[in-house]
Amino acid sequence: MIAEIGLAALWLAAALAVLQMVSGAFALRGAEGAINPLAMYARPAAVVQAFLAVLAFAMLLWAFMVTDLSIKLVANNSHSMKPMLYKITGTWGNHEGSMLLWVGVLALSGGLLAGLERRLPERTMGATLAVQGFVALGFYAFLLLSSNPFERLPVPAVEGVGLNPLLQDIGLAIHPPTLYAGYVGLSVAFSLAMGALLTNQVNPAFARVMRPWVLGAWVLLTFGITAGSYWAYYELGWGGWWFWDPVENASLMPWLAATALMHSVAVLAARDALRTWTIMLGVLAFSMSMLGTFLVRSGVLTSVHAFAVDPERGAFILGLLGLYIGGAFTIFALRAGAVSEGKRFSVSSREGALVFNNVMLSAILAIVLLGTLYPLVTEAFDVRVSVGPPYFNPASAIFAIPMFLVMAVGPLLRWKEDKPARLQFEVSLIAAVLISAIALASVVGDIPFLPLLGLGLAAALAVAAALPLKGRKLTRVPTATWGMVLAHFGVAVSLFGMACEGAFTQERLAAVAPGGTEQVGDFSVTLQNVAPVAGPNWTAIEARLAVSRNGGEPVILTPQARNFWSPAQATSESALLTRWDGQLYAVIGNQAEDGRWQIRVWWKPFVTFIWYGGLLIALGGVLAIAGRVRVDVKRRTATAMGDVRRADLEALNAAPMPAE
Amino acid sequence: MRSRLMLWVPLALFAFFAGVAGYMLTQEKNQFVESAMIGQPLPEFALKPAFAGLPGAARSDLLGGKPRLLNIWASWCLPCIAEAPQLEALKAQGVEIVGIAIRDRPEDVANFLARYGNPYTRIGADDISEVQLAIGSSGVPETFVIDAAGVIRYQHIGDIREEHVPLLLAELEKAK
Amino acid sequence: MIRTDVIRALLALLAMLAMPISAQDAMPPAPYAYNQLEDPAQEAEAAELMATLRCLKCQSQSIADSDAPMAGDMRHQVRSRILAGESPEDIRAWLIARYGDYVSYNPTISASTWPLFAIPVLLILIVAAVLLRRLGKRRSDTGEAA
Numbered sequence: 001m002i003a004e005i006g007l008a009a010l011w012l013a014a015a016l017a018v019l020q021m022v023s024g025a026f027a028l029r030g031a032e033g034a035i036n037p038l039a040m041y042a043r044p045a046a047v048v049q050a051f052l053a054v055l056a057f058a059m060l061l062w063a064f065m066v067t068d069l070s071i072k073l074v075a076n077n078s079h080s081m082k083p084m085l086y087k088i089t090g091t092w093g094n095h096e097g098s099m100l101l102w103v104g105v106l107a108l109s110g111g112l113l114a115g116l117e118r119r120l121p122e123r124t125m126g127a128t129l130a131v132q133g134f135v136a137l138g139f140y141a142f143l144l145l146s147s148n149p150f151e152r153l154p155v156p157a158v159e160g161v162g163l164n165p166l167l168q169d170i171g172l173a174i175h176p177p178t179l180y181a182g183y184v185g186l187s188v189a190f191s192l193a194m195g196a197l198l199t200n201q202v203n204p205a206f207a208r209v210m211r212p213w214v215l216g217a218w219v220l221l222t223f224g225i226t227a228g229s230y231w232a233y234y235e236l237g238w239g240g241w242w243f244w245d246p247v248e249n250a251s252l253m254p255w256l257a258a259t260a261l262m263h264s265v266a267v268l269a270a271r272d273a274l275r276t277w278t279i280m281l282g283v284l285a286f287s288m289s290m291l292g293t294f295l296v297r298s299g300v301l302t303s304v305h306a307f308a309v310d311p312e313r314g315a316f317i318l319g320l321l322g323l324y325i326g327g328a329f330t331i332f333a334l335r336a337g338a339v340s341e342g343k344r345f346s347v348s349s350r351e352g353a354l355v356f357n358n359v360m361l362s363a364i365l366a367i368v369l370l371g372t373l374y375p376l377v378t379e380a381f382d383v384r385v386s387v388g389p390p391y392f393n394p395a396s397a398i399f400a401i402p403m404f405l406v407m408a409v410g411p412l413l414r415w416k417e418d419k420p421a422r423l424q425f426e427v428s429l430i431a432a433v434l435i436s437a438i439a440l441a442s443v444v445g446d447i448p449f450l451p452l453l454g455l456g457l458a459a460a461l462a463v464a465a466a467l468p469l470k471g472r473k474l475t476r477v478p479t480a481t482w483g484m485v486l487a488h489f490g491v492a493v494s495l496f497g498m499a500c501e502g503a504f505t506q507e508r509l510a511a512v513a514p515g516g517t518e519q520v521g522d523f524s525v526t527l528q529n530v531a532p533v534a535g536p537n538w539t540a541i542e543a544r545l546a547v548s549r550n551g552g553e554p555v556i557l558t559p560q561a562r563n564f565w566s567p568a569q570a571t572s573e574s575a576l577l578t579r580w581d582g583q584l585y586a587v588i589g590n591q592a593e594d595g596r597w598q599i600r601v602w603w604k605p606f607v608t609f610i611w612y613g614g615l616l617i618a619l620g621g622v623l624a625i626a627g628r629v630r631v632d633v634k635r636r637t638a639t640a641m642g643d644v645r646r647a648d649l650e651a652l653n654a655a656p657m658p659a660e
Numbered sequence: 661m662r663s664r665l666m667l668w669v670p671l672a673l674f675a676f677f678a679g680v681a682g683y684m685l686t687q688e689k690n691q692f693v694e695s696a697m698i699g700q701p702l703p704e705f706a707l708k709p710a711f712a713g714l715p716g717a718a719r720s721d722l723l724g725g726k727p728r729l730l731n732i733w734a735s736w737c738l739p740c741i742a743e744a745p746q747l748e749a750l751k752a753q754g755v756e757i758v759g760i761a762i763r764d765r766p767e768d769v770a771n772f773l774a775r776y777g778n779p780y781t782r783i784g785a786d787d788i789s790e791v792q793l794a795i796g797s798s799g800v801p802e803t804f805v806i807d808a809a810g811v812i813r814y815q816h817i818g819d820i821r822e823e824h825v826p827l828l829l830a831e832l833e834k835a836k
Numbered sequence: 837m838i839r840t841d842v843i844r845a846l847l848a849l850l851a852m853l854a855m856p857i858s859a860q861d862a863m864p865p866a867p868y869a870y871n872q873l874e875d876p877a878q879e880a881e882a883a884e885l886m887a888t889l890r891c892l893k894c895q896s897q898s899i900a901d902s903d904a905p906m907a908g909d910m911r912h913q914v915r916s917r918i919l920a921g922e923s924p925e926d927i928r929a930w931l932i933a934r935y936g937d938y939v940s941y942n943p944t945i946s947a948s949t950w951p952l953f954a955i956p957v958l959l960i961l962i963v964a965a966v967l968l969r970r971l972g973k974r975r976s977d978t979g980e981a982a
Contacts, residue, residue: 325674384936507883695935799892
């Protein structure tokens with residue numbers, strides 16, 4: 001019954017998406033000010049649809065928890081012997097389940113928008129919900145027609161196939177759901193942008209409605225990418241945290257667009273400028289989410305093991321992409337000309353700095369997009385090329401370095417127009433920090449150019465991030481400003497981690513006999529012994545490494561080489577020793593014929609700062625949301641109280657009237 | 661006044677991408693990395709015998725007289741079992757096949773040949789993929805046509821199926 | 837293990853990582869597959885190069901990050917050639933001559949890769965033009981009514 005309830009809920013949700021779309025579209029037909037009676041169904045349709053889609057997902061979750069082997073998806077991706085946590089997370093560890101999660105989040109964000117948002121004009125709201133319903137409908141169709149997660153097997157399987165061991169990790173519980181929520185949360189920004197464009201309501205009031213959605217999605221994306229990077233780092237066993245892999249880039253591109261959008265929305269809300277830009281970025285951000293889904297799901301970029309990828313599904317998603325991205329860009333091209341340009345500002349103003357950085361972020365996005373898609377384009381001409389870190393790092397740095405420099409100064413500038421001379425002290429301080437940090441670092445050692453620059457910029461940004469607080473009473477600083485300070489400081493922290501990892505990482509690769517010792521950095525690593533161990537669904541050989549820093553008290557690390565049996569696959573479990581100033585990363589390899597064991601150990605100074613920085617950035621976003629919502633609620637209560645008082649006054653004035 | 665034309669740029673870029681992606685979806689995925697050495701002379705090498713039964717292989721063994729096949733294989737490779745009958749068929753047509761065994765043990769090579777037949781005149785042992793890398797081969801099995809002057813003329817990637825036998829014979833003919 | 841990230845491509849990841857467990861071979865790895873060069877400077881040169889060469893048997897993974905036997909043999913080639921005094925760029929060129937641009941993650945300007953370099957240059961020009969239009973013009977007309 002579980003599967004049937006889930007499937008029925010999905011079909012009903014799809015039907016409601018049609019209702020939402022049609023009813024929302026009727027709102028556009030109403031005269032200005034008047035409300036079309038047929039438009040009233042859009043909101044409830046979105047809310048009930050969200051409930052149904054979440055119900056469908058809950059049903060699949062339940063099926064995975066009880067390992068219902070009569071469902072094809074469960075039989076193909078789960079196993080009765082798997083620990084409960086991985087049974088649950090395995091729900092989205094496969095194509096159909098992850099698409100259902102995608103659709104569930106899509107419906108949920110649409111439902112939240114419909115349920116919570118009361119500020120927009122009805123026509124704009126109707127158009128927004130119509131777009132949201134239209135997008136949802138396409139993905140329901142994709143699920144129901146080509147990726148049905150609830151398909152039954154004619155005969156229930158005796159045992160499930162199991163989940164890829166690399167995914168049997170707490171990372172699967174955290175990373176995909178947050179990233180999906182961020183990805184798909186951007187659909188609200190997309191729908192709002194389309195709604196505002198269709199009804200010509202691109203104004204600060206609309207920006208204030210859009211802002212919390214953008215911030216929320218951006219926070220989730222930031223957190224999801226940070227978690228994913230750390231997961232890949234410790235799980236894949238080779239010590240890398242970012243490789244510019246197409247799949248990684250697929251998550252970075254929406255983040256870049258969302259970062260630009262978030263800043264652009266702020267300008268629109270505060271200063272009524274950058275109207276077209278904001279709409280463009282709103283469309284672009286969710287387009288990048290969908291593009292990422294296409295790249296990953298269609299298999300056009302993952303060539304060698306393309307067997308698991310269905311070209312029919314790829315064609316389906318490409319069709320949806322054409323419909324939504326193509327449609328949105330067409331409407332943009334037709335309607336954006338009618339959007340007036342908004343308020344003007346001087347080059348040396350906060351808007352000026354934000355425009356500069358928006359353009360830089362867009363340029364980095366273009367570089368990532370180019371490098372990711374280029375191999376696909378040449379393959380169409382039967383030429384195969386590889387684009388990797390040696391291309392992406394310098395090419396994106398061309399735009400990232402000016403961006404960081406402007407980012408240091410931008411928050412100090414006033415809106416509309418400012419005199420650069422006013423900031424003489426701040427600018428010279430930032431420049432001094434930048435130069436002395438670079439000078440200091442180049443004295444320390446022979447550091448490659450980009451990490452050296454990264455160290456300098458990190459120091460300058462860290463100082464610059466705190467400067468907006470200068471001369472202000474800290475208790476009176478708005479929460480949202482704290483958010484910005486924290487997020488910008490997080491960028492500095494993350495950049496510092498990246499630069500240190502790139503400049504100072506030490507690696508030791510050796511064949512070691514039990515009892516033997518190797519040196520990496522300040523650490524001496526002694527292989528005590530190697531012994532077999534067993535887990536619930538794997539066996540492994542485990543090395544005991546005694547790690548001692550500068551002859552101090554040794555700590556035991558136990559890296560493993562695991563063999564899972566369902567599905568049969570070998571993985572390498574790294575062992576990490578975290579210190580405040582870095583991480584020691586140890587992996588065990590094969591045994592050589594002479595009995596020695598291959599071990600690989602890295603000392604990565606300050607590598608953890610990469611993810612600490614990511615968390616700070618996300619936390620800054622959370623503070624910004626909290627601050628905005630608080631101000632908004634205050635304003636609303638103030639308005640409401642004003643209304644009440646006005647009504648009272650009117651009543652008082654009116655009261656004596658009849659007496660006369 | 662900004663130009664209206666600029667507003668169409670995103671759509672144009674997307675249309676280009678969608679076109680390429682759509683085309684790619686219809687194409688058979690080319691999973692192979694082709695060698696860039698076709699038309700180049702075979703690099704110098706000399707490999708020790710892969711097992712006691714046959715002599716090793718060197719570049720000079722592939723020179724002179726007629727075109728030959730250079731078969732990169734290994735006893736641990738499953739598709740190599742599948743192509744064994746086709747190599748036998750080629751041998752029956754009078755083709756000389758020189759083998760290079762990748763990371764293989766002599767006893768495994770001997771066992772494999774005893775079970776699936778021995779189409780080779782020589783087999784060199786390439787324990788560190790030295791020759792494989794030098795000729796731009798990226799997997800096992802792969803088969804190269806080497807002409808009498810020692811120039812690499814053709815590369816067949818993957819196991820040789822029945823329908824590939826005439827193809828290879830034609831390539832050998834072309835290389836004469 | 838095969839290198840990829842696990843961003844959201846759970847299916848793609850499943851597909852990419854589905855590595856057959858059947859042992860590829862029983863031979864010990866090449867001498868320099870898992871051993872560093874004595875000289876730290878030479879090893880650093882080799883490590884930098886290896887991080888930018890593509891493992892041909894894997895999906896989207898450098899030979900430095902791959903446990904595939906062929907990646908080990910390629911590492912051996914790199915290290916032993918560095919040891920013999922070859923420069924990293926010579927070794928890269930040697931490999932490109934055998935496998936084409938696909939083997940190198942560091943695209944150099946060639947007939948098949950020039951747009952990778954032309955487009956960023958174009959992008960810089962576009963960015964400059966956009967900034968000049970957006971910001972440069974403002975200076976003159978800030979005084980005007982919006």
